[in-house]
Amino acid sequence: MQVLDKQLEVGPEPAEVGRAxxxxxxxxxxxxxxxxxxxxxxxxQTDTLVLLVSELVTNAVVHTGRPAMLHLSARGPACTVPVRLEVVDGSSRAPRPRRAADEDTGGRGLELVELLADRWGWQREGAGKRVWCELDCASGRDTPHDDRKVPASY
Structure with a gap:
């Protein structure tokens, strides 16, 4: 049973990241x-999901210069389902995590996704690709990986 299944078209402008x-x-x-x-x-967890969206959408906007589609979903009625974020863009170029130097102002997006998400990956989608991540949202305030989650301030 699908509990949450929404999509948002994101334009190729950096301001679209805030809207997402x-x-x-x-x-x-x-x-x-x-x-x-x-x-x-x-x-x-919501703050973490917002940060994950920010990183995935920024990568799509900055590296493709084309519109993208953001998909937000959670399956099942139980309180232990993951929330899944997907960004589909028009570039077939594989996402590659970089290791930014201390003074670099960018290059940490996928490193943050890797750190904050419980799972992430990508797959080819037509002429482009789908980059996705999942965050397990367990019932109550005690989540399995709270010690490694860093809330965002947006």
Missing amino acids: RRWVRAELLRASRGHPCPACPDES
Whole structure:
């Protein structure tokens, strides 16, 4: 059973990253009001999801210069389902995590995704690709990996 299944088309402008962050936060809030426990992201988990969206959408916008599609989903009625984020873009170039130097102002996006998400990956999608990540949102405030989650301030 699908509890949350939403899409947002994202334009190729950097300002779209902020719009995507606000949209995900609003959709998670709306879903939590409509169901007793759609995916159970608490405030910290929601902040983490917003940061993950920021990184995935930024990569799509910066590295392709084309529109992208953001997909937000959570399956099942149980409170232990993962929330899945996917960004489909028009570039077939594989995402590659970089190791940024201390003074670099960029290059940490996929490193953050790798650190914060419980799972992530990518696959070819037509002429482009789909980059996805999942965050397990367990029931209550005790999540399995809280010690490695870093909340974002957006």
